[in-house]
Amino acid sequence: MTSTPAQAPIAIVSAMHAELAALLEAMPDEAPVRLAGRDFWCGHLGGQAVVAVLSGIGKVAAATTAALLLERFGARAVLFTGVAGGLAPGVAVGDVVVATELLQHDMDASPLFPRWEVPLYGRARFAADPALAGTLAAAAARALAEPHATLGAEAVAEFALHRPQVHRGLIVSGDRFVATQAESEALRQALPEALAVEMEGAAVAQVCHDFGTPFAALRTISDRADDSAHVDFQRFIDRVASHYSLAVMMAWLGMQR
Ligand code: ADE
Numbered sequence: 001m002t003s004t005p006a007q008a009p010i011a012i013v014s015a016m017h018a019e020l021a022a023l024l025e026a027m028p029d030e031a032p033v034r035l036a037g038r039d040f041w042c043g044h045l046g047g048q049a050v051v052a053v054l055s056g057i058g059k060v061a062a063a064t065t066a067a068l069l070l071e072r073f074g075a076r077a078v079l080f081t082g083v084a085g086g087l088a089p090g091v092a093v094g095d096v097v098v099a100t101e102l103l104q105h106d107m108d109a110s111p112l113f114p115r116w117e118v119p120l121y122g123r124a125r126f127a128a129d130p131a132l133a134g135t136l137a138a139a140a141a142r143a144l145a146e147p148h149a150t151l152g153a154e155a156v157a158e159f160a161l162h163r164p165q166v167h168r169g170l171i172v173s174g175d176r177f178v179a180t181q182a183e184s185e186a187l188r189q190a191l192p193e194a195l196a197v198e199m200e201g202a203a204v205a206q207v208c209h210d211f212g213t214p215f216a217a218l219r220t221i222s223d224r225a226d227d228s229a230h231v232d233f234q235r236f237i238d239r240v241a242s243h244y245s246l247a248v249m250m251a252w253l254g255m256q257r
Pocket of ligand 1: 083084085176177178179197198199222223224225226229
């Protein structure tokens with residue numbers, strides 16, 4: 001597919017079905033293009049050309065999705081939305097983390113390369129695009145300012161989301177759902193700067209780095225990556241994260257005009 005920069009879509013990559021469904025409901029003209037077992041939904045959102053897709057779960061699935069978005073759809077920017085486990089002490093369920101940089105916490109080719117360094121890239125961390133991440137954080141602050149308006153009073157009460165915060169910093173990714181106190185403590189010890197853990201972001205950041213395409217990621221904290229990380233996970237996504245994602249994306253797209 002060839003597209004001029006003016007027509008090139010913005011890619012919105014969702015980690016979860018409920019998030020993508022919320023986006024598709026808000027797109028007036030979405031049409032699927034099926035490639036590599038994935039549906040890429042092309043259309044418009046907030047007046048902008050977008051392509052919306054599920055990342056798939058884990059780093060390889062997400063990297064394939066990202067490569068297709070960039071190579072086949074000519075995406076001019078990639079925005080990732082999903083959920084993550086909170087690691088740093090102040091990062092609570094219902095807060096949002098916008099990545100400034102991303103790292104694969106399970107990458108370890110030592111002693112050939114320093115721990116976490118991606119071999120032959122000379123780096124462990126991939127930076128989010130500062131301008132994109134800045135506007136995403138501003139859009140998140142706007143969407144979270146009134147959780148009642150975004151989620152409804154019932155969800156706010158159920159998940160005790162009275163003052164959700166927007167954090168900015170390091171997100172770490174790996175092919176594990178972190179669901180024990182011991183494992184999240186080990187990550188905190190090894191990577192004290194890490195705000196949150198998930199399973200795809202650093203892979204998409206690496207692919208965007210390869211293509212020179214701006215990338216940003218936003219994650220709603222669904223759990224604390226501890227022994228109760230799986231409890232009500234799906235309910236949180238349905239009731240909270242999918243609504244936040246849509247509200248943030250709409251606010252962000254509105255800021256691009
Ligand atoms: N996504 C949401 N919660 C997570 C966790 N605890 N570990 C990895 N990915 C996650």
